[in-house]
Each structure stands twice: as structure tokens, then as C-alpha cells.
Amino acid sequence: MQLFNLKVSSDEVSFAEAVKKGLGKEQGLYFPKSITPFDDIDALLALPFVERSSKILQQLIGDEIKPEVLSRLVEQAFTFPAPIANVEEGVYCLELFHGPTLAFKDFGARFMAQCLSELSKGQKITILTATSGDTGAAVAHAFHGIENIEVVILFPKGKISPLQEKLFSTLGGNVHTVAIESDFDACQQLVKTAFDDPDVREGLHLNSANSINISRLMAQICYYFEAFSQLSPEERANTVVSVPSGNFGNLTAGMFAKVLGLPVKRFVAATNLNDTVPRYWSTGDWLPNLTQATMSNAMDVSQPNNWPRIEALFEQGYLDRSILSAVSIDEEYTQLAMKCLANVGYVSEPHAAVAYKALKRELHEGETGIFLGTAHPAKFRDTVENVLGQPIHLPEALVEVADKESLSVPLANDYEQLKQHLFSILEP
Ligand SMILES: *Cc1c(COP(=O)(O)O)cnc(C)c1O
Numbered sequence: 001m002q003l004f005n006l007k008v009s010s011d012e013v014s015f016a017e018a019v020k021k022g023l024g025k026e027q028g029l030y031f032p033k034s035i036t037p038f039d040d041i042d043a044l045l046a047l048p049f050v051e052r053s054s055k056i057l058q059q060l061i062g063d064e065i066k067p068e069v070l071s072r073l074v075e076q077a078f079t080f081p082a083p084i085a086n087v088e089e090g091v092y093c094l095e096l097f098h099g100p101t102l103a104f105k106d107f108g109a110r111f112m113a114q115c116l117s118e119l120s121k122g123q124k125i126t127i128l129t130a131t132s133g134d135t136g137a138a139v140a141h142a143f144h145g146i147e148n149i150e151v152v153i154l155f156p157k158g159k160i161s162p163l164q165e166k167l168f169s170t171l172g173g174n175v176h177t178v179a180i181e182s183d184f185d186a187c188q189q190l191v192k193t194a195f196d197d198p199d200v201r202e203g204l205h206l207n208s209a210n211s212i213n214i215s216r217l218m219a220q221i222c223y224y225f226e227a228f229s230q231l232s233p234e235e236r237a238n239t240v241v242s243v244p245s246g247n248f249g250n251l252t253a254g255m256f257a258k259v260l261g262l263p264v265k266r267f268v269a270a271t272n273l274n275d276t277v278p279r280y281w282s283t284g285d286w287l288p289n290l291t292q293a294t295m296s297n298a299m300d301v302s303q304p305n306n307w308p309r310i311e312a313l314f315e316q317g318y319l320d321r322s323i324l325s326a327v328s329i330d331e332e333y334t335q336l337a338m339k340c341l342a343n344v345g346y347v348s349e350p351h352a353a354v355a356y357k358a359l360k361r362e363l364h365e366g367e368t369g370i371f372l373g374t375a376h377p378a379k380f381r382d383t384v385e386n387v388l389g390q391p392i393h394l395p396e397a398l399v400e401v402a403d404k405e406s407l408s409v410p411l412a413n414d415y416e417q418l419k420q421h422l423f424s425i426l427e428p
Contacts, residue, residue, distance in 0.1 A: 108216030
């Protein structure tokens with residue numbers, strides 16, 4: 001598979017290089033040089049999830065990874081299902097939260113971990129990343145126990161919920177967690193400084209496991225096919241998909257699925273109050289505002305970093321602009337949507353609720369709708385219990401870690417101390 005940089009088109013790389021590098025020159029995103037659609041979608045949809053996903057990824061990646069190797073990577077990454085739940089007549093939630101950290105980011109992070117481990121062939125790598133919650137947990141779990149890869153996660157001490165912290169700080173082994181006595185921005189700054197420091201970058205072979213990594217997007221394409229495989233043939237021809245969006249990686253993956261031949265009728269880009277894309281879609285002007293804090297905080301993004309890939313899909317003629325609509329849902333309607341869903345017997349969380357509400361606005365008579373459930377309601381327990389006024393059930397994964405001890409090491413917001421700490425744990 002060849003990819004090129006959307007900012008510097010002469011910067012071309014293989015899949016292996018794109019996975020290892022993440023971003024290209026001038027922070028440009030990698031994009032496939034060509035995409036070949038499948039001829040027989042029905043045959044593909046008839047296959048079981050893991051087998052079908054291997055075929056999809058093989059079609060994209062080509063002969064850079066042997067089919068039997070790729071099948072093994074997919075099998076180790078996709079160890080949990082992606083069912084659709086029928087929440088009301090003609091409306092389904094694609095539940096992407098049955099993985100180890102209860103959010104859809106498990107799919108991308110786990111496949112990326114498998115790819116990096118395979119493609120780096122024995123070379124030691126250190127994943128260094130800052131998190132305000134979700135991403136860190138997904139990355140930590142994905143890389144836990146993988147040979148030759150060490151993971152260091154920085155998070156702001158006391159600024160994430162204790163349960164969320166325990167999801168990644170209790171793993172141990174090759175996963176090292178550091179509680180920085182400051183905020184998330186300070187953690188991000190420390191990571192940036194480390195990447196700019198050649199001693200650390202080269203000495204420890206740093207990699208960021210960033211969310212713009214092409215391997216993550218590719219993994220996410222697979223669950224759109226999995227959703228359609230569960231629909232009847234009549235429904236498949238008439239289905240609209242609504243995606244709760246922050247950095248727009250998830251929607252980008254859905255659009256790649258369509259380019260590969262999945263018969264999605266339209267997409268709805270659902271955002272919270274951070275509505276850069278919906279405003280751009282109606283006015284043609286790209287005018288990001290300051291980011292606002294909302295209940296659906298994983299989507300509090302005003303400069304979505306995957307948008308250039310979506311723009312490229314339109315510009316290069318893969319898709320027509322008419323297949324996308326964009327809707328912003330405010331806080332009041334998010335709460336109302338959660339209540340509506342609870343009334344029909346489906347407890348949901350704010351991100352999925354934004355997508356559900358946006359879907360209801362855009363769905364026409366006779367169409368089937370799917371909205372993406374990106375996180376388990378228990379991950380946003382306080383908000384969900386507040387809005388619905390009822391206690392919610394904690395899934396096994398959270399109950400198990402609640403009693404375990406956090407292995408985090410506290411550190412001041414000081415780069416030299418962090419550097420010393422990194423070398424002491426990684427090169428003792
Ligand atoms: C990351 C995240 C999103 C946003 O996904 P993007 O790919 O960044 O658009 C939505 N919901 C939840 C729960 C998330 O963690």
C-alpha cells in the first residue's frame with residue numbers, strides 16, 4: 001500500500017512507514033494513493049467479523065503484510081463483538097463499547113499495537129502519550145504485554161476520575177503511568193518536549209500512537225461492515241449512518257467503508273456545541289471558535305484533525321458532497337435525547353445521544369438509521385445518573401479494576417525529572 005502526504009504530495013510512504021511515522025512532513029496526514037472497491041459486497045457481508053475484517057484490511061494494505069500474518073493480527077486485535085441494538089422502529093445503535101476500555105477507541109488502538117509490533121520486528125519502541133482519560137486507557141490496554149514495546153502514559157494528577165485512572169494505571173508490566181502534578185496541557189507539553197529532545201527521541205525510539213495514525217482508521221472501517229452485515233438485505237439498501245464526531249476519525253473510516261463499496265445511503269456528522277464542521281458545511285467558511293466544554297467531552301474539539309482526509313475524499317472524486325450532512329446538537333437536546341432513549345428502554349451516554357438526535361433530524365420516512373454508540377454509559381456514569389435520575393449498572397471491566405491498586409508514580413511538572421524517570425525505568 002502506498003500513501004502520500006496531503007500537505008507535501010512528494011512525501012510518499014509504504015503502510016509500514018506510515019504506521020511507524022504517524023504524521024508526515026509539515027504535520028501532513030497520510031492518505032492512500034488508490035483505493036480499490038470490492039466487487040461482491042454481499043459475499044463479504046456474509047463472512048464472520050474477523051475473517052471479513054482481515055479481507056478488508058488485506059484489500060487496503062496489499063502484499064506488504066502476508067494474509068496469514070494479517071489474519072493473526074486482526075484476530076488478536078478484534079477480540080470482542082460490535083453488535084447493533086434495535087432501540088426503536090428502524091433505528092439501531094452500533095455498540096462499539098464492548099472492548100477492554102469500553103470505548104470504540106479499543107478497535108483502532110489494538111490493531112495499531114498489533115501492526116507496530118509486527119512491523120518493527122524486534123526493534124525496541126517506547127510509546128509516550130499524554131491523556132485526559134479515554135485515549136490513554138485504550139492505548140495502555142492495547143499495548144499491554146506486547147514484546148519490545150514499552151508504554152509511558154502521562155496524565156494530570158487528580159484531574160481524571162479515579163475509576164478512569166484505574167483502567168490504565170493498574171496494568172503494570174510494560175505499561176508505566178505517571179501522574180503529573182499539573183493539568184492536561186502541561187502533560188502534552190512534556191510529551192512534546194520529549195519528542196523534541198534527540199536523547200530521548202532516538203535513545204528510547206519514541207512513537208506517539210497518535211489518533212491520526214492510518215492503522216487506527218483502517219481498523220475502524222471494519223465495524224461499519226459489521227453493522228451492515230446484521231441488517232436485512234432490504235434495510236442495507238436504505239440506511240443512513242450518524243457518527244458522533246470530535247476529531248472526525250470515526251467518520252473518515254465510515255467514508256472509506258463507503259468508497260470500498262459499503263452501500264451507506266448518507267452520513268450524518270453529529271457534533272456537540274463545537275460546531276466548526278456543521279457551520280462550514282452550511283456556509284463554506286472554516287471558522288473554528290474557541291473550544292467549549294460539554295457533556296460529550298470526548299468531542300470537545302474545534303479544529304478536527306482528520307478533516308483534511310474527508311475533504312480529500314470529496315476533492316479526489318471518491319465521494320459526492322451530497323452524501324454528508326452535518327448537525328450540531330446543544331446540551332439541552334443532548335439531555336432530551338438521553339431521556340428519549342431511556343424511555344424506549346435504552347440507557348445511553350452523551351456522545352451516542354448527540355448522534356441519535358442528529359440522526360432523528362436527518363432521517364426520512366422509510367429509511368433505516370444507525371447511530372454509533374462510542375462509549376459504554378458507565379464511562380460517563382455521573383452525567384448519565386444525573387440526567388436520568390437513576391443508578392446505572394457497572395460492567396465487569398470497571399468492577400474488577402475498582403479494587404486494584406494504582407501503580408502510578410507522581411512527578412512534578414518538570415521535564416528534567418521526567419527524563420530521568422524515563423531512563424531509570426526503561427534503560428536501567
Ligand atoms: C474519541 C471519541 C469520540 C470522537 O471520535 P472522533 O473519531 O475523534 O471523531 C466520540 N465519542 C467518544 C466516546 C470518544 O471517546
